Amino acid sequence: MTTDLLDGVDRDRLVADLVAMIAIPSINPFDSPPRPGFRERELGEFFADRLAEMGMEVGSHSVVPGRPNVWGSLGGSDGRRLMLCGHLDTVGIEGYPDGLAARVESDRVYGRGACDMKAGLATFLEAVRVLASSGISLGGQLIVAALADEEHQMIGSKSYPEHGPMADFGILAEPTGLTVAPAHKGQVGYLVRTFGTAAHSSRPEEGVNAIRSMARLIEALGGYAKDLSRRDPHPLCGHGRSSPNVIRGGTILSTIPDHCELELDRRTLPGETAGSVRVEFEALLEELQETDPRFRYDLEGPILDLQPLDTPIDSAVVQSVLAARRDVTGQSDVIGALTGATDAPNLGFPCVIFGPGSTTQAHTAHEFVEVDQMVVATRVLVLTIVDMLGSPEA
Ligand SMILES: [Zn+2]
Numbered sequence: 001m002t003t004d005l006l007d008g009v010d011r012d013r014l015v016a017d018l019v020a021m022i023a024i025p026s027i028n029p030f031d032s033p034p035r036p037g038f039r040e041r042e043l044g045e046f047f048a049d050r051l052a053e054m055g056m057e058v059g060s061h062s063v064v065p066g067r068p069n070v071w072g073s074l075g076g077s078d079g080r081r082l083m084l085c086g087h088l089d090t091v092g093i094e095g096y097p098d099g100l101a102a103r104v105e106s107d108r109v110y111g112r113g114a115c116d117m118k119a120g121l122a123t124f125l126e127a128v129r130v131l132a133s134s135g136i137s138l139g140g141q142l143i144v145a146a147l148a149d150e151e152h153q154m155i156g157s158k159s160y161p162e163h164g165p166m167a168d169f170g171i172l173a174e175p176t177g178l179t180v181a182p183a184h185k186g187q188v189g190y191l192v193r194t195f196g197t198a199a200h201s202s203r204p205e206e207g208v209n210a211i212r213s214m215a216r217l218i219e220a221l222g223g224y225a226k227d228l229s230r231r232d233p234h235p236l237c238g239h240g241r242s243s244p245n246v247i248r249g250g251t252i253l254s255t256i257p258d259h260c261e262l263e264l265d266r267r268t269l270p271g272e273t274a275g276s277v278r279v280e281f282e283a284l285l286e287e288l289q290e291t292d293p294r295f296r297y298d299l300e301g302p303i304l305d306l307q308p309l310d311t312p313i314d315s316a317v318v319q320s321v322l323a324a325r326r327d328v329t330g331q332s333d334v335i336g337a338l339t340g341a342t343d344a345p346n347l348g349f350p351c352v353i354f355g356p357g358s359t360t361q362a363h364t365a366h367e368f369v370e371v372d373q374m375v376v377a378t379r380v381l382v383l384t385i386v387d388m389l390g391s392p393e394a
Helices: 002-007 011-022 040-053 114-134 155-163 210-230 274-291 316-329 371-389
Strands: 057-064 067-074 081-087 103-105 108-110 141-147 169-172 180-184 186-195 241-249 259-268 296-306 335-338 351-353 368-370
Touching: 002 114, 002 371, 011 040, 011 108, 011 114, 011 371, 040 057, 040 067, 040 114, 040 141, 057 155, 067 114, 067 155, 081 114, 081 155, 081 371, 108 114, 114 141, 114 368, 114 371, 141 155, 141 371, 169 316, 169 371, 180 316, 186 210, 186 274, 210 241, 210 259, 210 274, 210 296, 259 274, 274 296, 316 351, 316 371, 368 371
Parallel strands: 081 141, 081 169, 169 351, 180 335
Antiparallel strands: 057 067, 067 141, 103 108, 108 368, 180 351, 186 259, 186 296, 241 259
8 A cells, every 4th residue: 555655656747736836936025015926826826726626625814915825634633633834935036037937857847946845835735646546534634734925034834823724743845855854043133233423534533434333343243153153063953153144334435434234144043042142242242332432333123033943853743754754765864954944933833844855956046856856755745644644554
């Protein structure tokens, strides 16, 4: 029976679903309202229609107009509940003009969202299709969800627990290259402003240059980043990171600038929070002010606050995916951390990240996924669902 299930995974259907989803551009509008060409809702409808065709009971919730979370469920909610969760949105296509024309070549599918993470969504559809057509009755409930806005503020997963069916465990098919990832860092953003005194630039001594103040902070941040790399690492996530990533300041060439602002990115380890990061940034800023009272600043934020994930390796869902991966590939376990943040910590139950494709290609102008990886990922999902929710003989 298990062999039949694994043989039932069809690579042509996987490719067809992925190509169809790449053709629906679901680019995240980031800070702008959704507008023509930003089609998370249309992709959500496509995805939910496929789930309904396979006998799932579907639902949706508009987090903001035009930006839905969609889901399907199968089986009663009395037993164990397992969620397969992905996101509808992708990053943009600047510098990637053919990103929306999916291309199948050398057993790879190319296009925006190919690996992050429409391939993951395609593996969900195929896994449900294989199970539905096998006639297996599940002992628990399977939920498949596709959420809005993972690539920005994660408003989809932050609102999901209030509006969608909850689970006991989750699998997110972000591109891990088939590594089983029970952990990842969080991401916190702060905005720092430095203030100066404007003056004619022919007499700079009469002003205080806010950009020079910011330069002192940036210098200090170099030391801070080194300090992070000397702290005790998390066993899977490694070290926390920090980098100054956006800067704005000054007005015109002939004026000593009286303001400058910096967006500061901090990748946090499990146990670190936006609050603990703020304390560290404040200490740094206060030290600069103590050595020079003309250093005036303001710290605003967090302007971004994404949680880290740290699911125990002995959690049932991690162990089940590991066992299924061994069965399907014959290989020993590969456990690691995803480099970026995901929706998982917002869901509120233990989750593991496991999916086809690599974060090396995600967000680039050369995004692709290997079809072989999609097939393996789907087979692992099928075995995991059967293991977590019921046996083939049941
Ligand atoms: Zn993603």
